[in-house]
Amino acid sequence: MSDITRIALDAMGGDNAPGEIVKGAVEAVQKRNDIKILLTGKEEVLKKELSGYTYPAEQIEIVNASEVIETAEPPVKAIRGKKDSSIVVAMKMVKKGEADAFVSAGSTGAVLVGGQVLVGRIKGVERPPLAPLFPTVKGASLLIDCGANVDARPSHLVQFAKMGSIYMESVMGVKNPTVGIVNIGAEEEKGNALVKETFPLLKACDDINFIGSVEARDIPYGAADVIVCEAFVGNVILKLYEGVGGALISKIKGGMMSSLRSKIGALLVKPALKETLKDFDLSEHGGAPLLGLNGLVVKTHGSSTSREICNSIIQCVTFREQKINEKIKAAIQQETQENLE
């Protein structure tokens, strides 16, 4: 294996493309010399964007792609129809082994469909989950699954638990990460049909550190390192996290501006508060990997700025160095073997 991690980057995806995406790529190569970025998108546009920066030229290569997939397009149709789009061109490079990873701030649907159709699943993985890190009082937890597969089955959730544990241990360096399943009560007999069926299966896994049910109330306090749930619930958790945080902060800011006394106070607390709130900012945690594929696919926020793009690129290096996909392959293989015995 070469010492360089090659990242195909969708330069046309996201609200701030191509400006912030290209800027993020430049920031990443200025920080690390062990990466090479393959920028996919309209060549003439990207050339112009890049011309404003100074950077090691051999670390960024433009790969022309004439089409762009818009967020509102039906994903399956877009992936099939736009063969020369920045997403499809980049994913094919991952498939062919010309790139180790793919990062995109573009259409979530298209990234999820493309990941499965173009990059392909690791043999034995039933469904590849989208697994973002999110901030907690203790640090960060992994939410898995959060958008790829609604109406999941218990066996899917068991694989999510295993893949999530590997990610937290190898990429985030959490030793023997705890795994909890999202539930509406702490007791084993609580829950909907899916959770009740999944609970004993997770309990029986000896390759994960399952600690039982986790109530939504305790998630922000870091109740478990890996939070397992099906995608509909995961999506609600992630988006509500963002919504409550944003609404509360806007309320607080409004409250601070309500009198002269509080305005003066606000000036004094501002620097400390800014630092605190940074810890609770979802975008500080980089992109969400789509786990279980034959290559790394990372989805970042649609509103990503250069900072998040740069973080997501650097995250890919650890993912590759730690051989996450090989570890997932081994875990799934072991599972298949156990099921046969």
Add this chain to the structure above:
Amino acid sequence: MSDITRIALDAMGGDNAPGEIVKGAVEAVQKRNDIKILLTGKEEVLKKELSGYTYPAEQIEIVNASEVIETAEPPVKAIRGKKDSSIVVAMKMVKKGEADAFVSAGSTGAVLVGGQVLVGRIKGVERPPLAPLFPTVKGASLLIDCGANVDARPSHLVQFAKMGSIYMESVMGVKNPTVGIVNIGAEEEKGNALVKETFPLLKACDDINFIGSVEARDIPYGAADVIVCEAFVGNVILKLYEGVGGALISKIKGGMMSSLRSKIGALLVKPALKETLKDFDLSEHGGAPLLGLNGLVVKTHGSSTSREICNSIIQCVTFREQKINEKIKAAIQQETQENLE
């Protein structure tokens, strides 16, 4: 109909029972002379608690109940086995028409089971939902259902939408309240099987103001007056609301105490901030009604203080005056008729 609303109050339920419950009852009768409270619980204990207060004696009556249902007890067994518990005794009074409403901070499970088994459903109501109000940037929305029935069917969600609309219009005074269904995207084709099946049914209802899908991110900003979802998702939303709010506020407090400068600032912003955060406090919005029963059943937080108990009691008066149950009966009857035609 008499002008007095009679409320059976579970004096033994909740973390702060009986002290805060009795105190809440006293506060309520000190505020309003059109209510009568029937305190259920151990007579000698309640007599002692009441002896410390001055209040109009004819407005509070103790109804002896020798048993207490604990939160950890399996609900069905508890309701069946503890016939002389404060919950069962109170609910039977509602059933017999001796009380108009029941308020409890005790076991949610027991209140939900007791409501269905002892008080009984309005004819045609398939499942009674638990429907708390929660704070938004604009004011408050109703979350329905949030704990009573997991694995719901589309027809249940349609009834939730109707009952929730009646509640928001009649009790909260919101004209033609908007109704949204919790979904993972704004488009009609998004969602899990339940949401996809429910969406066209809600769209076809001409007695509600359905505005389509609501993403979790927009809920705290007051995306709809009535937020419809099945109970598992509703429970996650309510508890995560509480969790993220609490965690963020504790982070902010920590941040404010991190330097001398920020400590001085904190002193100055404190009064304004306190007022702001009160608006975002779930307990300020009183208890959650269990809608669709032959009588009013209200569940308040397990951690309720006298203030929340008092608010919940007064809420019962509006509920009765506005004849919510008669309105629900009429709406469900119309639905049954339409289905027959």
